[in-house]
Amino acid sequence: xxxxxxxxxxxxxxxxxxxxxxxxxxxxxxxxxxxxxxxxxxxxxxxxxxxxxxxxxxxxxxxxxxxxxxxxxxxxxxxxxxxxxxxxxxxxxxxxxxxxxxxxxxxxxxxxxxxxxxxxxxxxxxxxxxxxxxxxxxxxxxxxxxxxxxxxxxxxxxxxxxxxxxxxxxxxxxxxxxxxxxxxxxxxxxxxxxxxxxxxxxxxxxxxxxxxxxxxxxxxxxxxxxxxxxxxxxxxxxxxxxxxxxxxxxxxxxxxxxxxxxxxxxxxxxxxxxxxxxxxxxxxxxxxxxxxxxxxxxxxxxxxxxxxxxxxxxxxxxxxxxxxxxxxxxxxxxxxxxxxxxxxxxxxxxxxxxxx
Numbered sequence: 041x042x043x044x045x046x047x048x049x050x051x052x053x054x055x056x057x058x059x060x061x062x063x064x065x066x067x068x069x070x071x072x073x074x075x076x077x078x079x080x081x082x083x084x085x086x087x088x089x090x091x092x093x094x095x096x097x098x099x100x101x102x103x104x105x106x107x108x109x110x111x112x113x114x115x116x117x118x119x120x121x122x123x124x125x126x127x128x129x130x131x132x133x134x135x136x137x138x139x140x141x142x143x144x145x146x147x148x149x150x151x152x153x154x155x156x157x158x159x160x161x162x163x164x165x166x167x168x169x170x171x172x173x174x175x176x177x178x179x180x181x182x183x184x185x186x187x188x189x190x191x192x193x194x195x196x197x198x199x200x201x202x203x204x205x206x207x208x209x210x211x212x213x214x215x216x217x218x219x220x221x222x223x224x225x226x227x228x229x230x231x232x233x234x235x236x237x238x239x240x241x242x243x244x245x246x247x248x249x250x251x252x253x254x255x256x257x258x259x260x261x262x263x264x265x266x267x268x269x270x271x272x273x274x275x276x277x278x279x280x281x282x283x284x285x286x287x288x289x290x291x292x293x294x295x296x297x298x299x300x301x302x303x304x305x306x307x308x309x310x311x312x313x314x315x316x317x318x319x320x321x322x323x324x325x326x327x328x329x330x331x332x333x334x335x336x337x338x339x340x341x342x343x344x345x346x347x348x349x350x351x352x353x354x355x356x357x358x359x360x361x362x363x364x365x366x367x368x369x370x371x372x373x374x375x376x377x378x379x380x381x382x383x384x385x386x387x388x389x390x391x392x393x394x395x396x
Contacts, residue, residue, distance in 0.1 A: 195365070199216050359374060
């Protein structure tokens with residue numbers, strides 16, 4: 041039976057914090073717990089900096105207890121010291137950003153942005169499934185949830201907990217379903233609104249790009265906010281991205297806004313890799329009748345007009361929604377389903393284009 045997070049947390053609950061008298065899990069000391077498929081386990085113990093020497097035996101005991109679990113490989117336990125235990129890494133810009141032009145990010149071979157002209161067309165669902173599909177194809181994949189006002193990737197990928205910052209500068213991403221992920225949603229409390237103006241958003245985006253320890257990635261998928269605002273512009277201006285995948289539903293209202301997004305990236309001289317028609321068709325689960333609820337073919341015509349490929353047509357299907365809400369995208373939850381295969385086909389097309 042494969043090792044789980046619950047197995048590790050169960051072992052750690054047997055270790056007592058010498059100051060509070062509670063176990064180290066209940067006190068919130070255990071952060072950024074990651075359990076790899078290989079059996080490798082890594083996590084961080086956040087402590088008061090004045091207690092570093094006192095807590096070393098606790099760290100050693102935690103490492104020993106986890107190593108004793110069946111199926112465990114390498115174990116990495118790091119103590120970090122923050123002035124406030126629950127404080128996340130500071131994402132506010134410390135000085136005015138200076139224009140430097142697009143930069144390659146160390147360790148990342150390719151960057152693909154996923155954009156939409158308006159909200160509600162399934163851009164984040166496409167981003168999560170595309171990341172998992174590329175991982176299933178053997179790629180080393182990262183997913184940056186840059187949809188700062190509506191960060192949904194933690195829920196879709198089944199990730200929770202605050203990312204650690206061992207040195208106060210580097211941010212450790214979380215990982216699930218073979219995808220390394222960072223989201224502003226991990227930095228704020230659930231239900232808390234991000235009430236930030238443009239400069240703060242730009243600073244947060246740059247830190248999540250440049251200061252996250254992404255490791256070696258074949259491709260980083262960036263889930264952008266809808267529309268033509270600061271975040272999409274900043275990404276195109278600051279990072280060297282291979283291109284943009286535009287997601288839209290087939291109806292005219294969505295396509296009107298999609299054209300505006302395409303025009304923005306054209307002005308920024310960012311390639312449009314292709315378009316995806318989401319919610320393309322619906323097949324009744326009872327009678328099998330196919331119905332084009334939002335119309336059909338609008339995205340294909342728009343892609344032909346701008347000279348970009350139609351990468352795929354994703355159906356409107358209940359399983360896609362329930363899988364995402366359950367923390368495992370359809371590509372992971374039902375990999376053999378037609379819905380999952382449509383995402384896999386899009387991933388293969390991007391691989392053939394040499395941008396992953």
